[in-house]
Amino acid sequence: MLQDKETKVLQIIQSDGPKLPTELTKAVGVESYIASAILSTLVKNGHLHNSNRKIGSSLIYYIDGQEETVRQMLLKELNVTELKALETIKKMRVALENELYPQERYLMNDLKDFVTQLKLKTDDNQDITCWKYYEVSDEELKNIVKSKLVPKKEPEAVKEELILIKEKTIRKKAVTLSGFGEKVNKYLQGIDADTTAVIRSKPNELVSLIKIPTIIGSQSFMLFALNKKSITETDLSKVYVESSKERKPVLLVVVNELGSKAAKYVEKHFGDVLKVIKI
Numbered sequence: 001m002l003q004d005k006e007t008k009v010l011q012i013i014q015s016d017g018p019k020l021p022t023e024l025t026k027a028v029g030v031e032s033y034i035a036s037a038i039l040s041t042l043v044k045n046g047h048l049h050n051s052n053r054k055i056g057s058s059l060i061y062y063i064d065g066q067e068e069t070v071r072q073m074l075l076k077e078l079n080v081t082e083l084k085a086l087e088t089i090k091k092m093r094v095a096l097e098n099e100l101y102p103q104e105r106y107l108m109n110d111l112k113d114f115v116t117q118l119k120l121k122t123d124d125n126q127d128i129t130c131w132k133y134y135e136v137s138d139e140e141l142k143n144i145v146k147s148k149l150v151p152k153k154e155p156e157a158v159k160e161e162l163i164l165i166k167e168k169t170i171r172k173k174a175v176t177l178s179g180f181g182e183k184v185n186k187y188l189q190g191i192d193a194d195t196t197a198v199i200r201s202k203p204n205e206l207v208s209l210i211k212i213p214t215i216i217g218s219q220s221f222m223l224f225a226l227n228k229k230s231i232t233e234t235d236l237s238k239v240y241v242e243s244s245k246e247r248k249p250v251l252l253v254v255v256n257e258l259g260s261k262a263a264k265y266v267e268k269h270f271g272d273v274l275k276v277i278k279i
Contacts, residue, residue: 005030006038010047010063018062018070020055052112053077071134074113080273081244082107089115090133094144097129101233101269103240122149180204180227183279184253188223196220204228207242210251222246225253231262240269250274 005028012027013019019027025035039061042048051060053074062070078086085107089095097105108115108131115131118141122128128149132141184206188195193210200207204227211218222243226235231254243250252274258266266274 002038005034006042006047009035009038009042013048013061013063013066018060018066018073020058020060022058024061053110067134071113078111079244079247080271081240081269082110084269084271086111086114089131092133093136094130094132094141094148096145096148099148100131101237101240103237103244103269106241107244120145180225180255181206184225187253187277187279193223194218195223209246209248212251220248221251222248223251223253227255229256231256231258233261233265236262236265236269239274243274251277253277253279255279 008028009024012024021032021035021039024039025032028035028038030038039048039050043050043061048061048063051062051070051074055073055077060070060073075083081103085104088100088104089108089111092099100108108117114134116134117129117131120128120130128145130145136144188210191212193212195208195210197209198206199209206223206225208223210221210223212221213219224239224243228235231252239250239252250270250273254276255278257278258276266276
């Protein structure tokens with residue numbers, strides 16, 4: 001009896017394409033727990049495969065040759081930051097560990113249906129980690145990695161005199177943190193923003209979820225208020241990773257204009273999903 005159900009599941013996926021468990025439960029006419037058992041058995045026996053990423057709370061089940069359909073289904077589930085990371089690896093074809101930003105390496109774990117992580121050994125027996133886009137063949141992978149690892153000729157070392165410089169002690173002006181907090185609150189009140197959740201509150205940092213009224217209704221944002229003289233790429237990298245989990249546009253409140261490197265980082269990795277406000 002169960003074997004008949006397994007055969008029916010395979011026939012449905014072969015004829016109709018990849019399916020979610022709920023779809024198969026209705027089609028086969030069994031309880032959800034029985035459908036789960038059938039799918040687990042078919043995957044264990046190698047007759048079916050399941051996606052790494054879920055749609056909602058469910059994996060996608062498919063047979064050999066249906067991988068592209070699965071990827072098209074999952075593309076609709078990716079947020080803006082994940083799509084940008086996927087576009088980066090698509091253009092690079094193969095990326096070594098030191099070629100990706102920390103947040104991009106983090107996001108690769110959520111893109112396993114599109115990207116494969118590999119551990120390789122170089123000719124001199126060194127371990128390297130890289131990620132390849134799903135379209136990349138083994139031959140292309142080998143050629144790209146080889147070209148990336150070709151040692152560059154280094155200039156001859158130049159002996160430099162050690163010059164001892166007497167360091168001056170610089171006394172930093174203390175920042176009134178309460179004043180920063182007041183400025184942030186005043187700005188939020190000015191745009192009629194409602195705070196729906198406070199994720200982290202420190203003297204020089206506030207991270208929260210807010211809602212701002214617009215002409216088309218209330219819009220949710222993730223607020224990052226940073227009381228720093230200058231915002232670095234490391235700061236933005238942390239914002240990138242944390243905001244990608246919430247899948248919300250970002251409102252970055254700062255005390256000074258962004259430097260050129262930080263501005264380029266925002267343009268490359270956030271695009272239109274991050275708005276910078278100087279207070």
